[in-house]
Amino acid sequence: MKTFSFTLNHHGTMKAALGRSLENIPAAFPALFAAADKVCLVTGSDAPPSLRARALALFPEGRAPHEYFWLPPSESAKTLEQAGRLASFLFERGFSRSSLLIAAGGGAVTDLAGFAASIYMRGIAWVSVPTTFLAQIDAGLGGKTAVNLAGAKNIAGTFHQPALAVCDTAFLDSLPHAELRSGAGELVKYAMIGPAALAAVIKKNLSKTLAGDKSALTACVSACAAYKLKLVAKDERDERGVREALNFGHTAGHAFEAMSGGKLPHGEAVARGIRFALIASREAGILKRDEFQRLDTLVDALRLKPARVRRDFRHFLSLVSRDKKARGASNRFVLIAGPGRLAPAEDLDAPLLKLAFEGALK
Ligand SMILES: NC(=O)c1ccc[n+]([C@@H]2O[C@H](COP(=O)([O-])OP(=O)(O)OC[C@H]3O[C@@H](n4cnc5c(N)ncnc54)[C@H](O)[C@@H]3O)[C@@H](O)[C@H]2O)c1
Numbered sequence: 001m002k003t004f005s006f007t008l009n010h011h012g013t014m015k016a017a018l019g020r021s022l023e024n025i026p027a028a029f030p031a032l033f034a035a036a037d038k039v040c041l042v043t044g045s046d047a048p049p050s051l052r053a054r055a056l057a058l059f060p061e062g063r064a065p066h067e068y069f070w071l072p073p074s075e076s077a078k079t080l081e082q083a084g085r086l087a088s089f090l091f092e093r094g095f096s097r098s099s100l101l102i103a104a105g106g107g108a109v110t111d112l113a114g115f116a117a118s119i120y121m122r123g124i125a126w127v128s129v130p131t132t133f134l135a136q137i138d139a140g141l142g143g144k145t146a147v148n149l150a151g152a153k154n155i156a157g158t159f160h161q162p163a164l165a166v167c168d169t170a171f172l173d174s175l176p177h178a179e180l181r182s183g184a185g186e187l188v189k190y191a192m193i194g195p196a197a198l199a200a201v202i203k204k205n206l207s208k209t210l211a212g213d214k215s216a217l218t219a220c221v222s223a224c225a226a227y228k229l230k231l232v233a234k235d236e237r238d239e240r241g242v243r244e245a246l247n248f249g250h251t252a253g254h255a256f257e258a259m260s261g262g263k264l265p266h267g268e269a270v271a272r273g274i275r276f277a278l279i280a281s282r283e284a285g286i287l288k289r290d291e292f293q294r295l296d297t298l299v300d301a302l303r304l305k306p307a308r309v310r311r312d313f314r315h316f317l318s319l320v321s322r323d324k325k326a327r328g329a330s331n332r333f334v335l336i337a338g339p340g341r342l343a344p345a346e347d348l349d350a351p352l353l354k355l356a357f358e359g360a361l362k
Helices: 030-034 049-058 080-092 107-122 133-139 169-174 177-193 196-210 214-234 243-247 250-259 266-283 289-300 313-321 350-360
Strands: 002-007 013-019 039-044 067-071 100-105 125-130 144-149 152-159 164-168 332-338 341-346
Touching: 002 214, 013 214, 039 049, 039 080, 039 107, 049 100, 049 164, 049 169, 067 080, 067 107, 080 107, 080 144, 100 107, 107 125, 107 133, 107 144, 107 152, 125 133, 133 169, 133 177, 133 214, 133 266, 152 250, 164 169, 164 214, 169 214, 177 196, 177 214, 177 243, 177 266, 177 289, 196 214, 214 243, 243 250, 243 332, 243 341, 250 266, 250 313, 250 332, 250 350, 266 289, 266 332, 266 350, 313 350
Parallel strands: 013 164, 039 067, 039 100, 100 125, 125 164
Antiparallel strands: 002 013, 144 152, 332 341
16 A cells, blocks of 8 residues: 655645555554544445445444445436535434545545535545546545536535545456546546656556556556645645646536536546647647647547537537636636646637537547
């Protein structure tokens, strides 16, 4: 087990444990668990039984959760109503400000449980145990919590850093291929935004991760999680522009995800959003054609299926203009000038956006 402790730029520290088939997490982080008067484990109702068994192996007898709470499947968990349902459950079961929430699941579970932890009694400690590939390299790390509102992604949310994040790649053994491919969408993002050494690890392992290769998945989770945690430590609340790189592909990606009515998994939507950003960067004249080809090959490697998204460009424009990252501009996208060289751009014109929109949804 590799353990990390990062000092956050706002306050406090962020701890993480990474590895495969981890056990007895409380023994490695005794202060956190000794301080908790009660522990609730939150998982998704559609998760396989093996997920709960593995989660319980992390927290052995004597330190086992006192209560269990199930959320509805995937994205349907990310509502204010579900956050209220969880907070009411905690209250009815006597949870206090010294209690601990453990969220074990994909990004939908960690986003919702982290959000509930941030509002319950004005904030209680939580542990993030991401169990999908996507959540282990991205969603389960970094303390952004959110619910969706009015058909738009992550409109209400908080920054509430988990006291501990545990990425155990043994969870990935039960992950269906579609979820591996979805996670690989975020993986490709890291290959484009990160340093050359990180891109090299990803390029070497990308096709093996899609085939579920255990050591390839562990190598990518270790490298990406360590990189994300380092960025987050420098810019916990997304105020210094450091975290903005992590949004590469996400503005268009979130719009595609919302437009698909939940049919497009997050990582696949992000992969399409990345392709959108590559085309927009090329058309805006900041990404050379040969570099475009090299980067786009990585999206190609994902072998995306035809996108189940209605080609409604006006709807797309309205979603991107209301994106919380637009900051008053008509639109704002993170574009790219080359590997690791990001260039936020605002108020891009409609013909350029339409070209990128059509190319991304091909
Ligand atoms: N907070 C952030 O920084 C951040 C970053 C990226 C994405 N996100 C959010 O994350 C969400 C997507 O997360 P996701 O891709 O993990 O999808 P998800 O949470 O919807 O999970 C996908 C499916 O995988 C199942 N599952 C989970 N673990 C499993 C396992 N070990 N074995 C078998 N099945 C398992 C779940 O039950 C679910 O059916 C989106 O809501 C997105 O907005 C958040």
